Amino acid sequence: MSLVVQKFGGTSVGSLERIQNVARRVKKTREAGHSVIVVVSAMSGETDRLIGLGKSIAESRRPRARELDVLVASGEQVSAALLAIALNDMGVPARSMLGFQAKIRTDEAHTKARIKSIDGEALRKAAEDEVIVVAGFQGADERGNITTLGRGGSDTSAVAVAAAVKADVCEIYTDVDGVYTTDPNVVPTARKIDRISYEEMLELASLGAKVLQIRSVGLGMKYGIPIHVRSSFSDAEGTVVTREDELLESVVVAGVAADKKTVKVTMRHLKDRPGVVAKVFGALAEANVVVDMIIQNVSLEGHTDLTFTVSSEDADRARDIANALAAELEVADVILDDDVVKVSIVGVGMRNHAGIAARMFQLLADEGINIEAISTSEIKTSCLIRAKYAELAVRVLHEGFIG
Amino acid sequence: MSLVVQKFGGTSVGSLERIQNVARRVKKTREAGHSVIVVVSAMSGETDRLIGLGKSIAESRRPRARELDVLVASGEQVSAALLAIALNDMGVPARSMLGFQAKIRTDEAHTKARIKSIDGEALRKAAEDEVIVVAGFQGADERGNITTLGRGGSDTSAVAVAAAVKADVCEIYTDVDGVYTTDPNVVPTARKIDRISYEEMLELASLGAKVLQIRSVGLGMKYGIPIHVRSSFSDAEGTVVTREDELLESVVVAGVAADKKTVKVTMRHLKDRPGVVAKVFGALAEANVVVDMIIQNVSLEGHTDLTFTVSSEDADRARDIANALAAELEVADVILDDDVVKVSIVGVGMRNHAGIAARMFQLLADEGINIEAISTSEIKTSCLIRAKYAELAVRVLHEGFIG
Numbered sequence: 001m002s003l004v005v006q007k008f009g010g011t012s013v014g015s016l017e018r019i020q021n022v023a024r025r026v027k028k029t030r031e032a033g034h035s036v037i038v039v040v041s042a043m044s045g046e047t048d049r050l051i052g053l054g055k056s057i058a059e060s061r062r063p064r065a066r067e068l069d070v071l072v073a074s075g076e077q078v079s080a081a082l083l084a085i086a087l088n089d090m091g092v093p094a095r096s097m098l099g100f101q102a103k104i105r106t107d108e109a110h111t112k113a114r115i116k117s118i119d120g121e122a123l124r125k126a127a128e129d130e131v132i133v134v135a136g137f138q139g140a141d142e143r144g145n146i147t148t149l150g151r152g153g154s155d156t157s158a159v160a161v162a163a164a165v166k167a168d169v170c171e172i173y174t175d176v177d178g179v180y181t182t183d184p185n186v187v188p189t190a191r192k193i194d195r196i197s198y199e200e201m202l203e204l205a206s207l208g209a210k211v212l213q214i215r216s217v218g219l220g221m222k223y224g225i226p227i228h229v230r231s232s233f234s235d236a237e238g239t240v241v242t243r244e245d246e247l248l249e250s251v252v253v254a255g256v257a258a259d260k261k262t263v264k265v266t267m268r269h270l271k272d273r274p275g276v277v278a279k280v281f282g283a284l285a286e287a288n289v290v291v292d293m294i295i296q297n298v299s300l301e302g303h304t305d306l307t308f309t310v311s312s313e314d315a316d317r318a319r320d321i322a323n324a325l326a327a328e329l330e331v332a333d334v335i336l337d338d339d340v341v342k343v344s345i346v347g348v349g350m351r352n353h354a355g356i357a358a359r360m361f362q363l364l365a366d367e368g369i370n371i372e373a374i375s376t377s378e379i380k381t382s383c384l385i386r387a388k389y390a391e392l393a394v395r396v397l398h399e400g401f402i403g
Numbered sequence: 404m405s406l407v408v409q410k411f412g413g414t415s416v417g418s419l420e421r422i423q424n425v426a427r428r429v430k431k432t433r434e435a436g437h438s439v440i441v442v443v444s445a446m447s448g449e450t451d452r453l454i455g456l457g458k459s460i461a462e463s464r465r466p467r468a469r470e471l472d473v474l475v476a477s478g479e480q481v482s483a484a485l486l487a488i489a490l491n492d493m494g495v496p497a498r499s500m501l502g503f504q505a506k507i508r509t510d511e512a513h514t515k516a517r518i519k520s521i522d523g524e525a526l527r528k529a530a531e532d533e534v535i536v537v538a539g540f541q542g543a544d545e546r547g548n549i550t551t552l553g554r555g556g557s558d559t560s561a562v563a564v565a566a567a568v569k570a571d572v573c574e575i576y577t578d579v580d581g582v583y584t585t586d587p588n589v590v591p592t593a594r595k596i597d598r599i600s601y602e603e604m605l606e607l608a609s610l611g612a613k614v615l616q617i618r619s620v621g622l623g624m625k626y627g628i629p630i631h632v633r634s635s636f637s638d639a640e641g642t643v644v645t646r647e648d649e650l651l652e653s654v655v656v657a658g659v660a661a662d663k664k665t666v667k668v669t670m671r672h673l674k675d676r677p678g679v680v681a682k683v684f685g686a687l688a689e690a691n692v693v694v695d696m697i698i699q700n701v702s703l704e705g706h707t708d709l710t711f712t713v714s715s716e717d718a719d720r721a722r723d724i725a726n727a728l729a730a731e732l733e734v735a736d737v738i739l740d741d742d743v744v745k746v747s748i749v750g751v752g753m754r755n756h757a758g759i760a761a762r763m764f765q766l767l768a769d770e771g772i773n774i775e776a777i778s779t780s781e782i783k784t785s786c787l788i789r790a791k792y793a794e795l796a797v798r799v800l801h802e803g804f805i806g
Contacts, residue, residue, distance in 0.1 A: 050481070053485060054488055057488050057489045057492070067485075067488045067491065067499055070484040071481060073480075074477040077473060078474060078477050080473070081471070081474035082470075082474065084470040084473070085460050085471065086460045088461075088470065089461035089466070096470055144503075
């Protein structure tokens with residue numbers, strides 16, 4: 001007998017019929033002799049509807065965050081209660097717990113709170129007698145104010161609950177059947193990954209983004225909770241995200257991803273003297289702009305071009321910061337280029353295999369794809385290329401490394 | 404400066420525009436220098452919608468009460484949050500408080516809980532700085548389970564909160580402008596009552612039922628909180644329910660009411676011996692059936708007919724109990740008659756005026772209306788008559804006593 005946390009997203013609880021399906025699945029797990037804690041999202045569309053109401057009633061369109069949280073938290077309250085009703089009606093003792101009842105203590109950052117603690121002992125004990133249905137996405141701060149964890153927060157709730165109760169596994173039910181080696185819409189031969197390490201999953205964020213909030217992966221890694229991403233519409237096994245040493249064999253390249261949400265920023269004709277680069281990246285860091293790739297050209301007559309990439313959400317802020325420094329650093333021009341894409345290969349096996357990066361460059365070169373920037377980590381190599389080559393690059397890399 | 408509790412019902416918060424109207428009204432009260440605690444119902448139709456969902460998802464159509472409360476409580480949560488958002492957006496600092504946050508402690512009777520205590524001191528203090536918007540109709544039991552007070556419970560929430568914080572007045576905003584001397588649809592000359600005592604209001608329950616949950620009147624009486632029933636769509640004064648000694652003058656008859664929800668039960672040919680009547684009414688009391696009027700005919704050859712009235716909701720239970728006793732008490736027949744109506748005149752001034760009852764009987768007799776049963780209290784006289792005479796009786800009594 002084990003303790004399982006099962007998380008069902010908005011689509012999985014999107015109608016009364018689907019909630020009943022979820023109840024049947026939970027019942028089956030319970031009947032197999034396991035204790036179950038369920039974490040639910042709001043019914044699909046409900047969170048958007050509630051946020052819409054909150055914005056509509058404020059003429060400023062900026063509802064007070066504390067109250068927006070109270071409003072939005074009602075969405076998961078409804079789905080948790082409905083699932084608990086369905087379970088009880090099927091003869092499975094179940095009780096709902098809202099964030100404050102499950103003692104999911106968060107900080108006070110309304111609409112994007114972070115979990116500080118959960119009373120795992122009480123939850124674990126409660127789950128011995130009944131299925132506990134926890135309203136995802138929500139918690140309460142020290143004073144009892146209702147908080148929400150921000151978009152996709154139900155995955156984080158689920159993994160945090162799993163960590164607190166020391167669950168054997170955290171199952172994330174969603175509308176796809178797992179994580180793929182690359183986007184199947186681009187590469188028809190893409191395969192479902194059976195097992196993948198936390199580190200790889202983090203690096204493949206863009207592949208997993210549709211099935212799993214990446215924030216929850218870090219949490220799973222920290223507490224060693226296996227995360228099983230699987231379909232709520234079938235019984236097939238999905239993808240288990242787990243510790244590297246739990247993988248049967250470490251493949252060299254686990255997945256190929258393309259990130260289109262990347263923007264190249266170039267500061268042209270920058271004065272090349274000590275401390276200049278530190279000043280630029282210091283200012284960016286201070287503004288919470290995460291810089292990904294950096295290229296600095298050879299200095300020519302005391303000036304150089306500095307190029308870096310940021311995510312598209314941060315692009316405007318990065319440009320403002322670059323422009324603010326332009327006069328002082330004698331920058332001729334700040335240029336934004338969003339017609340680029342970052343393709344990456346990821347795999348823990350890369351650590352033990354030399355020449356993987358070189359082979360990647362060769363595969364791209366063979367197709368005449370120019371590489372504009374490169375970044376590497378122990379388990380990932382990324383190349384910045386023109387956006388129009390995105391699909392082509394993914395295809396040749398998938399074929400070259402995965403098959 | 405005073406402390407005012409304002410309660411807004413489902414119709415008053417039935418749309419975003421109406422919630423903004425409520426916010427403007429609250430703002431005005433606040434700007435007049437008063438502290439305000441608002442109690443809100445769910446948006447009209449929402450409670451029914453949620454109960455419908457809860458019943459639909461349970462194939463038994465009997466959702467677990469604990470979970471139904473969690474589900475339904477989300478309705479007031481939404482309206483409380485929306486009103487708090489609207490207020491803040493208008494520059495009026497406001498915060499919502501759900502039942503558990505306002506420390507509205509109830510017993511554990513889900514879907515019909517009773518309030519045991521409220522932390523009035525904390526609420527009063529909180530209301531000094533901000534408008535407090537309390538979600539009506541809900542509370543939490545000792546273990547933190549969410550409970551609801553049953554239908555119309557928001558009025559009870561409001562008066563209970565007003566009592567706990569020692570408010571100067573509890574204003575109940577609704578879609579009519581007060582309590583009338585009788586139903587204006589029956590008697591066009593019916594007048595709005597400016598002030599009425601708690602006792603009279605309790606006796607006139609059927610007149611006030613559309614504007615005020617009668618359960619809250621008893622609470623107001625117990626704690627001496629004036630209840631001001633008024634329209635949320637106008638600024639006109641409504642009806643103040645208050646202590647008798649606060650009335651300017653005690654009228655003889657404050658109102659005339661007709662109660663159609665009454666059923667006459669007759670046990671025919673009952674064995675007439677000591678203890679029989681006690682046995683009947685003892686059994687009824689044990690089953691929580693409230694008996695209103697009682698008539699016992701003269702005994703004939705050791706047998707009699709026993710007639711009593713009960714509310715129509717209790718009629719079936721009353722018949723079952725009467726039938727269960729039939730053999731033992733040699734009852735020939737149990738007859739239910741719902742073609743009756745109880746007309747009542749109510750007024751604290753009746754205490755000091757002789758002959759009011761006699762005049763009532765005469766007014767009815769003048770119209771040829773037969774009186775089938777009579778019950779009296781210090782401030783009320785009621786007659787049971789054929790249902791078809793209901794409107795006629797109300798008209799002649801209103802004209803005879805009120806004008």
